Amino acid sequence: xxxxxxxxxxxxxxxxxxxxxxxxxxxxxxxxxxxxxxxxxxxxxxxxxxxxxxxxxxxxxxxxxxxxxxxxxxxxxxxxxxxxxxxxxxxxxxxxxxxxxxxxxxxxxxxxxxxxxxxxxxxxxxxxxxxxxxxxxxxxxxxxxxxxxxxxxxxxxxxxxxxxxxxxxxxxxxxxxxxxxxxxxxxxxxxxxxxxxxxxxxxxxxxxxxxxxxxxxxxxxxxxxxxxxxxxxxxxxxxxxxxxxxxxxxxxxxxxxxxxxxxxxxxxxxxxxxxxxxxxxxxxxxxxxxxxxxxxxxxxxxxxxxxxxxxxxxxxxxxxxxxxxxxxxxxxxxxxxxxxxxxxxxxxxxxxxxxxxxxxxxxxxxxxxxxxxxxxxxxxxxxxxxxxxxxxxxxxxxxxxxxxxxxxxxxxxxxxxxxxxxxxxxxxxxxxxxxxxxxxxxxxxxxxxxxxxxxxxxxxxxxxxxxxxxxxxxxxxxxxxxxxxxxxxxxxxxxxxxxxxxxxxxxxxxxxxxxxxxxxxxxxxxxxxxxxxxxxxxxxxxxxxxxxxx
Amino acid sequence: xxxxxxxxxxxxxxxxxxxxxxxxxxxxxxxxxxxxxxxxxxxxxxxxxxxxxxxxxxxxxxxxxxxxxxxxxxxxxxxxxxxxxxxxxxxxxxxxxxxxxxxxxxxxxxxxxxxxxxxxxxxxxxxxxxxxxxxxxxxxxxxxxxxxxxxxxxxxxxxxxxxxxxxxxxxxxxxx
Numbered sequence: 001x002x003x004x005x006x007x008x009x010x011x012x013x014x015x016x017x018x019x020x021x022x023x024x025x026x027x028x029x030x031x032x033x034x035x036x037x038x039x040x041x042x043x044x045x046x047x048x049x050x051x052x053x054x055x056x057x058x059x060x061x062x063x064x065x066x067x068x069x070x071x072x073x074x075x076x077x078x079x080x081x082x083x084x085x086x087x088x089x090x091x092x093x094x095x096x097x098x099x100x101x102x103x104x105x106x107x108x109x110x111x112x113x114x115x116x117x118x119x120x121x122x123x124x125x126x127x128x129x130x131x132x133x134x135x136x137x138x139x140x141x142x143x144x145x146x147x148x149x150x151x152x153x154x155x156x157x158x159x160x161x162x163x164x165x166x167x168x169x170x171x172x173x174x175x176x177x178x179x180x181x182x183x184x185x186x187x188x189x190x191x192x193x194x195x196x197x198x199x200x201x202x203x204x205x206x207x208x209x210x211x212x213x214x215x216x217x218x219x220x221x222x223x224x225x226x227x228x229x230x231x232x233x234x235x236x237x238x239x240x241x242x243x244x245x246x247x248x249x250x251x252x253x254x255x256x257x258x259x260x261x262x263x264x265x266x267x268x269x270x271x272x273x274x275x276x277x278x279x280x281x282x283x284x285x286x287x288x289x290x291x292x293x294x295x296x297x298x299x300x301x302x303x304x305x306x307x308x309x310x311x312x313x314x315x316x317x318x319x320x321x322x323x324x325x326x327x328x329x330x331x332x333x334x335x336x337x338x339x340x341x342x343x344x345x346x347x348x349x350x351x352x353x354x355x356x357x358x359x360x361x362x363x364x365x366x367x368x369x370x371x372x373x374x375x376x377x378x379x380x381x382x383x384x385x386x387x388x389x390x391x392x393x394x395x396x397x398x399x400x401x402x403x404x405x406x407x408x409x410x411x412x413x414x415x416x417x418x419x420x421x422x423x424x425x426x427x428x429x430x431x432x433x434x435x436x437x438x439x440x441x442x443x444x445x446x447x448x449x450x451x452x453x454x455x456x457x458x459x460x461x462x463x464x465x466x467x468x469x470x471x472x473x474x475x476x477x478x479x480x481x482x483x484x485x486x487x488x489x490x491x492x493x494x495x496x497x498x499x500x501x502x503x504x505x506x507x508x509x510x511x512x513x514x515x516x517x518x519x520x521x522x523x524x525x526x527x528x529x530x531x532x533x534x535x536x537x538x539x540x541x542x543x544x545x546x547x548x549x550x
Numbered sequence: 551x552x553x554x555x556x557x558x559x560x561x562x563x564x565x566x567x568x569x570x571x572x573x574x575x576x577x578x579x580x581x582x583x584x585x586x587x588x589x590x591x592x593x594x595x596x597x598x599x600x601x602x603x604x605x606x607x608x609x610x611x612x613x614x615x616x617x618x619x620x621x622x623x624x625x626x627x628x629x630x631x632x633x634x635x636x637x638x639x640x641x642x643x644x645x646x647x648x649x650x651x652x653x654x655x656x657x658x659x660x661x662x663x664x665x666x667x668x669x670x671x672x673x674x675x676x677x678x679x680x681x682x683x684x685x686x687x688x689x690x691x692x693x694x695x696x697x698x699x700x701x702x703x704x705x706x707x708x709x710x711x712x713x714x715x716x717x718x719x720x721x722x723x724x725x726x
Contacts, residue, residue: 047676047677047695047699047700047701048675048676048677049670049671049672049676050672050673050674050675050676051593051595051596051672051673052595053675056595056672063655063658087723087724087725088720088722088724088725089725090724090725090726091726118722119722122722127722128723129722129723130723132707132709132710132711132712133707133709134707135707135708135712136706136707137706137707137708140707140708140710140712141708143712143713144708144712144713146713147712147713147714151713152713152714152715152716152717153712153713153714153715153716154713154715154716154719154723155723156723157722157723157724166700166701166702166703166704167702167703167706168700168701168702168703169701169703170701176700226595228597295708297705297708298705299705304691305706307691307692307693307701307703308703308705308706309703309706314713316716317716317718317719317725318716320716320725331725338670339666339669339670339690339692340666340669340670340672341662341666343665343669343670344661344662344665344666344669353644354640354643354644357559357560357561357640357643357661357665358559358560358562358640359562359576359577359636361561362561362562362577362581362668363577365561365668365669365686365689365690366579366689366690366691368669368690368691368692369690369691397597398597398598398659399595399596399597399598400594400595400596400597401595403596403597403659405655445647445648445649446647446658446661447658495724495725499724
């Protein structure tokens, strides 16, 4: 058992952790980051499905009861394994009522008040709009299908350096070419340059209060090959703790800490949202792609390009209409999902049961190159609840890496089911028009619903009854503990959430700096972007002063 | 042989020889077994290997009960699950993997890895597996990498505007 001291202890190195680590280190605080996953560099990011390659080292798949969560598990967190789509959430999202019957976001947060923070992130990462030449065959096909059925379609804003991208479609296991602007290329190296320490393979177990009003954080050290094995344990004391372990793990750490910290706010481990996500697999008729949409590749093929690309490049936003009722708004985005865990959930369109395994399923696997995956992000009802925490981590680990069984329970309400059904029906209408394809949603029967964007298990809000965090991200009744990851987002966003998680983390920092100062830490707020740019800082200067309470 | 029959129900293949009982032979071309399902299940990293010794007798016990329930006569020289027809194997797996079945997690894990043996071959290095003619990866049409083992696609785009932009797109390229 080892013990140590720092000023600011951050749990997790994804968007929430890395952004806070950079600003606090740059401001002069002693910052230590504990990250449960390994520290991989670009040379470690394999093009390989082999167990033990970066595909299994860098992310976790946790099966719950009715919901499974796919998340990052490495230094850089979700940013290393995500597909780098970075849209801002539409205006109506901040006005959503969700399951509580009144506005769920804090009154002070709207799209207008968050836009300057989005701008900071956009400059820091950086995020850029793609043009039609960046759009992959699969994105182009989706755009053409949308157009053919009278809809619009947009190239999505992304955090990709297109000049470096080889369209290898391996980005879920990390980007070997450094084309994906993960946190390993911006906030984290800047945090390290300012003296922050990152300890990989440190999985936080629980938090307890020290006699001087600070906190002691207990961790286990994880074996770097077999994550089921703990090699040692220890603790570290800090004056401020920032939890950013992800929406599937942050509430579990707090649940396990309740015995030592005292009662948690009601919102801890409740109101989980899967961002209303659905995946549909279309199996294209190549002849119709050519005849109906007029598409063909340089090599003469019409499509057959499922393997080629870089994640989502085109989305249809026609249903992101604030005038539509809640639970009927959603985006429809083209996405690549690699073989492995995902492929088994694809169903034979219109087939006889069972549709997820068996001889008909094998026949559609043979047509894999003609698959197009459409990703639906709808408005769910925040109905996920975490049960009793497992002894360590956020799941009982099954495999050496990647696969675990968690305590999340998700029983979709009629609102959520209705939103899913509407989105499924629309994408079917688009993809099956004039015989373009046959399409079916992934089955929920095997591992429950499936999200790659877990949210809201420890959310901000104005109301103590339905939120775990004050609007400044401080845990209710536990001063000095902040949460800055996806768990703080109040509900489903109808678009990819990384940009909003990052903007909220940026917005939380001035208040955290102020709390650190009040606890005697010599730290200042006001760092530029990680590369030294300052326009984003200028945009939030006045906002930051008010958030810090000055 | 029982595990082979399970894997062959998830991704079926053709019989390896006329007396092949494990493979039901309902599909042309290799299936999960030939793709390496048993090798994958016996790879410790999966976390299911230690459980196989328990799952095999459980599966045969379920098959025996299924046969009794449906008044099927099974070939006594074969493990009970192997003795079932493909259609009956399917029905039994549907039952075992259904929501609410107390052993669902185990049977789903087994199905996941049997499927993965075919569609991603995680017991093998992918580039090498393709070079060696892995039947699942080849059936899916996954292309060969460049000489350095990495994939690159210099041609990737239709290269033209294919839809009108949403009218409420902001200068940042996001929805309004």
